[in-house]
Amino acid sequence: MPTVASSALQVPQSRIRELADIAMKMEGVIRLFFGESNIPTPEYIKRAATKALEEGYTFYTENAGLPGLRQDLADYYRRIQDVELDPQSEIVVTGSGVQALNVGIRCILNPGDEALVLTPSWPNQSANVRMDNAVPVEIPLLLRGERYVVDFGGLEAALTPRTRLLIYTSPSNPLGWVATEDEQEGLLKFARRYGLWLIADEVYERLYYQGLGLGDPSPSILRKAGREDAVIVAQSFSKTYCMTGWRIGWLVARRDVAEKATQLNEFIISHAASFVQRAAQTALTQGEEELKRMLGRLKENRDFCLAALRKMPGVTVPSPDGAFYLFPKIEGVTDSFSFCRKLLEESRVGLAPGVAFGAGGEGSVRICYAAEGEILGEAMERLGRFLRESWGREDCR
Numbered sequence: 001m002p003t004v005a006s007s008a009l010q011v012p013q014s015r016i017r018e019l020a021d022i023a024m025k026m027e028g029v030i031r032l033f034f035g036e037s038n039i040p041t042p043e044y045i046k047r048a049a050t051k052a053l054e055e056g057y058t059f060y061t062e063n064a065g066l067p068g069l070r071q072d073l074a075d076y077y078r079r080i081q082d083v084e085l086d087p088q089s090e091i092v093v094t095g096s097g098v099q100a101l102n103v104g105i106r107c108i109l110n111p112g113d114e115a116l117v118l119t120p121s122w123p124n125q126s127a128n129v130r131m132d133n134a135v136p137v138e139i140p141l142l143l144r145g146e147r148y149v150v151d152f153g154g155l156e157a158a159l160t161p162r163t164r165l166l167i168y169t170s171p172s173n174p175l176g177w178v179a180t181e182d183e184q185e186g187l188l189k190f191a192r193r194y195g196l197w198l199i200a201d202e203v204y205e206r207l208y209y210q211g212l213g214l215g216d217p218s219p220s221i222l223r224k225a226g227r228e229d230a231v232i233v234a235q236s237f238s239k240t241y242c243m244t245g246w247r248i249g250w251l252v253a254r255r256d257v258a259e260k261a262t263q264l265n266e267f268i269i270s271h272a273a274s275f276v277q278r279a280a281q282t283a284l285t286q287g288e289e290e291l292k293r294m295l296g297r298l299k300e301n302r303d304f305c306l307a308a309l310r311k312m313p314g315v316t317v318p319s320p321d322g323a324f325y326l327f328p329k330i331e332g333v334t335d336s337f338s339f340c341r342k343l344l345e346e347s348r349v350g351l352a353p354g355v356a357f358g359a360g361g362e363g364s365v366r367i368c369y370a371a372e373g374e375i376l377g378e379a380m381e382r383l384g385r386f387l388r389e390s391w392g393r394e395d396c397r
C-alpha cells in the first residue's frame, strides 16, 4: 500500500488552525487568532487590479515577476531603507510571503540539514524546513526585563556539522520584538563565522512604532549585508497593504539563490498572478499615506490593549515595537491550547495558543490587535472577566 511521504507526515497541524476550526463552528466569537487585520484592501489597490484586468494582464509573466514590479521594489528599497538592489538579479516576486520562505528554504537545505529557528515564531517557518526533510532546531529568545534578546550562547551550543541555516523574524510574529542593530550585526557575524545561510523574515517591516516618524520602517538586515553575503529576505504585501487574500510577496537574495528560486518557481507556481502584480506596483508607489493612517490606528490599539492587559491578574506582557501582536504570559497556564479553548467556550474570545509558536511559547497567548477599537474593548473586557472569575475555578483549570 503506498503511503504518504515521511517529509509530509512529519509536518504537524498548525495549532492556531486547530483552535480556529473549533471557533469557526461557534456563534458570537471575537476572532483574534489569525494574523490579519480586518481592514479591507484599500480602494486604490482594488481599482488598480480591475484596471490591470481591463488592460489585459491575464497572461503568464516572467517567473521572477514583472520587470516593472521588480524595478519598483528596487526603488522602494532605495527610498525606504537606503539599500541598492539589482532588480534583474536580486529580487524575485513570489506568490506570498510563505511562498518566498518555501522556495528560499528549498534552494538552500539538503535532506538531514539543520536550521536554527529563533522562536517563538510563526509555525510555517519550521514546517517549511520539515517539508524539505530537514530539521528545525528551535532557539527561544530570552525575556530580559521588558525586552526579548537573542540567546547567542544558545545558538553556539546548538551548532552541529549539519547546521546550515539560521532563520529569524523581525518584527516578530508573535512577539512584536524587533532586532536591534547590534542583534542584527551579531546574527550576521554568527552566520558568517559558521558558514550559515541567514533568512530574515521581514514581512512586518513597515508595521513599526519606534521610528522617528510613523511610517519609518524597522531596519532591514539588507542595510548591513553585502551583496555576497548568504542572506535571504522573505517579504510580503499581505500585512503592509492589507492584501492577505491576494497572495503576493517577494524574496531578496544573493544572485545565485535568486536565480535558482526563479527557476524553481516555474515548477511551483510559475509566478504570482499577473494583475495582482500590477496592483502590487500601485501599492508600493502610492501606499504611504494609507499605511500611515493604519499605523496610527494600530499604535492606538496596541497601547489600549497593553494598558488593559497590564491591569489583569497574573498577566505579564512586554511592550512590542512592531507587528500587530501582543504575547502576554499568563500565570498558571501550562497548557495554552486548553486555556484558549476554555476562554473560547466560556467567553467567546478566540486567541492563538502560545504553544503554536514553538519553544518559549507555552504559557502565553497571542492576541492580534489589528481589529476595530470596539471589538478590542469587548475582547479585553471578556478576557479580564474570564481571568478574574473563571480561570481560578477548579473545573476551569
Ligand SMILES: Cc1ncc(COP(=O)(O)O)c(C=O)c1O
Pocket: 035, 096, 097, 098, 099, 122, 169, 172, 173, 201, 203, 235, 236, 237, 238, 244, 248, 249
Ligand atoms: C512572520 C510571517 N512571515 C510570513 C507570513 C506570510 O505572509 P503571506 O504568506 O500572507 O504573504 C506571515 C503571515 O502571517 C508571518 O506572520
